[in-house]
Amino acid sequence: MSEQTIALVTGANKGIGYEIAAGLGALGTTVGIGARDPRRGEEAAAKLRADGVDAFFVPLDVTDDESVASAAALVEERFGRLDVLVNNAGIAGEWPTAPSAATPAVLGKVLDTNVIGVVRVTNAMVPLLRRSARPRIVNQSSHLSSLTLQTSPEVDFGDVDGVYMPSKTFLNAVTVQYAKELTGIKINACCPGYVATDFNGFQGHETPADGAKIAVRLATLDDDGPTGGLFDNAGTVPW
Template sequence: MSERTIALVTGANKGIGLEIAAGLGALGWSVGVGARDEQRREDAVAKLRAAGVDAFGVPLDVTDDASVAAAASLVEERAGRLDVLVNNAGIAGAWPDEPSAVTPENLRAVVETNVIGVVRVTNAMLPLLRRSAHPRIVNQSSHVASLTLQTTPGADLGGVSGAYSPSKTFLNAVTVQYAKELAGTPVKINLACPGYVATELNGFHGTSTPADGAKTAVRLATLPDDGPSGGLFDDAGPVPW
C-alpha cells in the first residue's frame, strides 16, 4: 500500500481539473488524472510529471459503469486505497439553455454527467476511501447552483439556465444527503464553487484563471479532521444555498 496521499481528480486533463491535480501534486501527493480522452490524458500526465508531480493516468468516463469500475480497480491495484476524490468532470450541455429551449435529450445528458456521474464515481470509490485515515470528497459545484443567489434581484449569474444550473443544484442536494449518510465517519464531503473561470466549458469567457478556480477544491481536499462536511464553499467562505 502506498504511503503517499492518493488523490483522484475526474476531468483532470484540462482547465480547473488539471490545476486541481497540479495543486494536490505540489503537496507531494500521488494524483490520478481521470479523463476519457486518451491523448489529452497522456498529455496532462506528462505536463504534471514535468512539473514534478507524481501523476498517473486513469481512463475514466463518468457516464459508463464499466469504465468507472475499471478506474476503481486501477486505483486499488496501484495504491490499495484512495484518500481524496475530486469529482470535477462536468459538461455545460447544448445552447441555448433557457428552459423553454432545452430538449429532454440535452437535460438527460447534462444530469448524466454532472449528477449521476458523480454518484457513480463516488459509490465506486467509497470502499477505497473508507480505507483512508482522512478521506475527503470534493464535488465541483457553482454559484449558479445557489437558489438563494438565483432568486436575488440583480444578481449576475450569467443568464437563464435550464439544464446546467439545475444540474448543479441537484448535485448540491445529493451531496448534502451523502454528508448525512457519512456523518460519524472520517469521510468529509463538500462542494466547491470555483467562480467564473475561463475554460472550454464557457468558451473561455470567464474572468478568472483555472489556477484561481482550483483553490477552493484544493482547500476542501486538505481539510483537517475537525473541518466541515456537507457545505458549499468558494474562496471567501460559505456560499448561500
C-alpha cells in the same frame, strides 16, 4: 512516517481539473488524472510529472459504468485505497437553454455527467475511501447552483437556464445527502468562480489556477473542517 496521500481527479486533463491535480501534486499528493481521452490524459500526466508531480493516468468516462469500475479496480490494485476524490468532470450542454426549450435528451445528457456521473464515480470509490485515515470528497459545483443567489434581485446570472444551473443545484442536494450518510468522510461542494476555460469560451476573469484553489483546500481539510457545505475562495456560499 505518514502514508502517501492518494487522490483521483475526474476531468483532469485540462482547465480547472488539471490545476486541481497540479495543486494537490505540489503538496506531495500522488494524483490520478481521470480523463476520457487516452492521449490527452497521458499527456496531462506526463506534463505534471515533468513538473515534479507524482501523477498517473486513469482512463475514466464518468458516464460509463464499466469505465468507472475499471478505474476503481486500477486504484485498488495500485494503492489499495483512495484518500481524496475530486468530482470535477462536468459539461454545460447547450448553455443557456430555457426550461421551455429543454428536451429530455439535452437534460439527460447533462445530468448523466454532472449528477449521475458524480454518483457513479463516488459509489465506486467509497469502498476505497473508507480505507483512508482522512478521506475527502470534493464535488465541483458553481455559484449558478445556489437557489438563494438565483432568486436574489441583487444577483444577475444572465440568461435563464433550465439545464446546467439546475444540474448543479441537484448536485448540491446530492452532496448534502452524501455528507449525512458518509459520516466518516468529509464531503463538500465548491464554486471555482468565473474562470477562463473552454467551458465558457474563455470569457472568465479568473485563471484555472485561481479556480482550483478552493477544491484543493477542501480536499486537504483538517479533521475539524466542515462537511456538507458549499464554498468558494471567500468562504461559505448559500445554498
